[in-house]
Every structure is written in structure tokens, then in C-alpha cells.
Amino acid sequence: MAALGQLKIHIIMSTKEKESQQKNKVPKSWIVDFWSKVFLVLSYFSTFAVVRRIAPKVTKTYSFVEYYVTFNTALSVISLFIVTYRREHAENILLLSVMIYGFLRTFEIIVYQINVLLFDEYRANLDGKEYALRGYRRIVLLLLHNYIEIVCWFGVAYMWFYRIGHISLPTESGEPTFLRVFHESMILMFSFSPDEYTANTSMGLAVFTIHAIVGLFMTLVVFARFLGLLPPPKTMDEFENDPNEKP
Numbered sequence: 001m002a003a004l005g006q007l008k009i010h011i012i013m014s015t016k017e018k019e020s021q022q023k024n025k026v027p028k029s030w031i032v033d034f035w036s037k038v039f040l041v042l043s044y045f046s047t048f049a050v051v052r053r054i055a056p057k058v059t060k061t062y063s064f065v066e067y068y069v070t071f072n073t074a075l076s077v078i079s080l081f082i083v084t085y086r087r088e089h090a091e092n093i094l095l096l097s098v099m100i101y102g103f104l105r106t107f108e109i110i111v112y113q114i115n116v117l118l119f120d121e122y123r124a125n126l127d128g129k130e131y132a133l134r135g136y137r138r139i140v141l142l143l144l145h146n147y148i149e150i151v152c153w154f155g156v157a158y159m160w161f162y163r164i165g166h167i168s169l170p171t172e173s174g175e176p177t178f179l180r181v182f183h184e185s186m187i188l189m190f191s192f193s194p195d196e197y198t199a200n201t202s203m204g205l206a207v208f209t210i211h212a213i214v215g216l217f218m219t220l221v222v223f224a225r226f227l228g229l230l231p232p233p234k235t236m237d238e239f240e241n242d243p244n245e246k247p
Contacts, residue, residue: 076152102153189215
């Protein structure tokens with residue numbers, strides 16, 4: 001019995017020593033530690049952080065995050081539809097407010113994706129905690145929602161800049177309808193240059209540049225990272241099966 005008690009004490013002490021070693025880990029790269037802290041601070045400047053402070057218990061669930069992303073995606077599509085439907089009207093405070101919210105959401109998405117991609121696991125390891133994603137399929141689907149949302153928010157921004165003269169369409173081009181603006185925004189996400197829009201001022205050129213950088217990050221970095229992690233489906237072709245896999 002005494003030996004068993006000593007063994008339990010030894011196991012408990014070993015566990016505590018491991019936890020202490022994990023917590024006392026020193027970062028090996030100052031630049032990683034620096035940007036990890038920067039993006040941790042930036043994560044607090046988001047609409048989701050505000051909602052989390054208001055309802056901390058509800059926002060901790062995975063389901064709430066999914067509802068939150070779906071709601072904002074629907075909001076962005078509806079907002080783009082309304083501003084393109086009312087394309088003949090001049091700029092107003094409501095459109096400006098929606099555009100600012102869209103930029104905040106885009107900022108929030110980029111910061112969140114950088115944290116998931118580079119820093120969340122890093123911080124968890126430093127604190128001696130286990131880290132795991134909820135699921136690869138889930139995060140890819142949420143990424144697709146984020147992608148559509150960014151396209152629509154930039155479409156809203158283009159309508160604002162179009163109305164105040166910072167960007168323009170060629171005279172032979174059609175009116176900026178929902179599908180035309182959505183298509184133009186999608187083109188800039190993939191090709192990193194506008195198809196029909198032309199920047200008349202430095203402000204118009206700046207929004208094109210920001211959109212191109214966001215598109216580059218979302219397309220080549222985030223999607224490339226997580227699409228490769230999706231588990232492949234099984235195949236009935238015996239030459240494509242893994243010979244080491246058990247039937």
C-alpha cells in the first residue's frame with residue numbers, strides 16, 4: 001500500500017512538473033511572439049468581441065459562431081442587393097454606415113483567420129493547453145461563407161466610391177446591378193485587378209489595393225492551407241487504395 005501511495009505521489013508530481021514546464025516554455029523566435037501578441041490584441045477590436053462581452057456564455061458555443069457567420073453572410077448579400085437596387089440615389093449616411101460595418105467585418109475575418117492559421121495553436125502550446133479545430137469540413141464551409149461575405153462587403157464599398165466619384169465605369173458599360181457588382185468584386189478577389197471599374201482618385205486605388213491583398217490572402221494562403229487537410233473519400237479502385245490501410 002505504501003508503495004502504491006508513493007507511486008501515485010510520483011505520478012502527480014510528474015504531471016505537475018510537465019504542466020510547469022509547458023507553462024514556462026520560452027518562445028524561440030521573438031518575431032513570432034511579437035506578432036502573436038499583436039494579433040491577440042487586434043482580435044479584441046471586432047464586433048464578435050463586443051457580442052462576447054455582452055453574452056459570454058452563449059458565444060462560447062460552436063453553434064453560435066456558425067449562426068453568427070451565417071447571419072453576417074446573409075446581411076452582406078442583402079446589403080449589396082439593396083445598394084445596387086437603389087443605385088440611382090446619391091450617397092447617404094446609411095450606406096456609409098453599412099460600408100464601415102463591412103470593413104470592420106472584413107478586418108475581423110482576416111485577423112481571425114491569421115490567428116487560426118498561425119497563432120492560436122502557438123499560444124495554446126505556450127500555456128500548456130491542448131489545441132484542436134472543431135473540424136476541417138466545418139472550417140472550410142465557414143471560410144466559404146467568409147469569402148462570399150468579403151466579396152459582398154467590397155461590392156457595397158464600390159457602390160459608395162462609385163457614387164462619390166472615386167471610381168467609375170466606362171461609358172459603354174452597363175449599370176452597376178447586383179450581379180455586375182458581385183462579378184466585379186469576385187474578379188478582383190481572384191485576379192487581383194478590376195475588370196471594368198477604374199480608379200479616379202488615390203482613394204479609389206487604395207480600396208482596389210486593399211481588396212487585392214485580402215483576396216491574395218484568402219485565396220492563396222487560407223484556402224490552400226485548409227483544403228489540403230480535408231480527408232479524402234474512399235475509392236473503389238484497388239490501385240488507388242492505400243495498401244497499408246485495413247479493409
